[in-house]
């Protein structure tokens with residue numbers, strides 16, 4: 001298994017060790033000791049799972065402190081473009097975004113620290129996305145950034161005119177309009 005840097009401090013790509021044989025494959029999708037041995041210690045308290053069809057775009061979302069969440073994102077079925085934005089005050093990469101293709105096939109996981117906005121777009125017919133969180137859902141602490149913020153220019157891998165987006169997400173603000181609110 002391996003952890004790879006992304007250029008944004010704390011944002012890591014995790015590639016688990018896959019044990020393949022004539023029956024198929026086995027891998028530990030998460031092991032606290034493996035992460036601890038890499039100097040990465042989180043106590044995940046909530047697992048989320050979402051199913052979406054092609055073109056669904058969820059995000060970009062975050063929770064304000066004291067409910068900010070670190071997330072460990074992976075794809076059980078299908079393929080997504082996962083996107084994050086660094087919104088940590090004082091971060092040397094504040095306002096920078098990162099995208100990665102996560103899929104059931106590549107089995108890659110993205111470790112998204114507190115202080116990032118997170119979202120994904122589904123680029124397969126359907127996708128089942130699962131992510132571990134180190135803090136609980138708290139509706140009143142939810143915030144977000146509009147998916148097509150021109151200052152971020154995120155490539156979601158889909159034709160945005162055809163994207164399937166919730167009314168809630170369509171009403172999200174631009175980063176420039178909320179950056180004063182961040183408490184990360």
Ligand SMILES: Cc1cn([C@H]2C[C@H](O)[C@@H](COP(=O)(O)OP(=O)(O)O[C@H]3O[C@H](C)C(=O)[C@H](O)[C@H]3O)O2)c(=O)[nH]c1=O
Pocket residue numbers: 048050058059061062118119120136137166
């Ligand atoms: C996030 C969440 C939602 N809910 C309920 C609230 C709504 O009634 C329903 C759907 O919620 P929402 O439309 O916010 O789901 P997503 O758009 O997938 O939200 C997620 O999108 C991006 C990708 C994220 O990283 C966040 O974890 C999360 O905000 O599930 C819960 O009961 N618990 C939860 O932890």
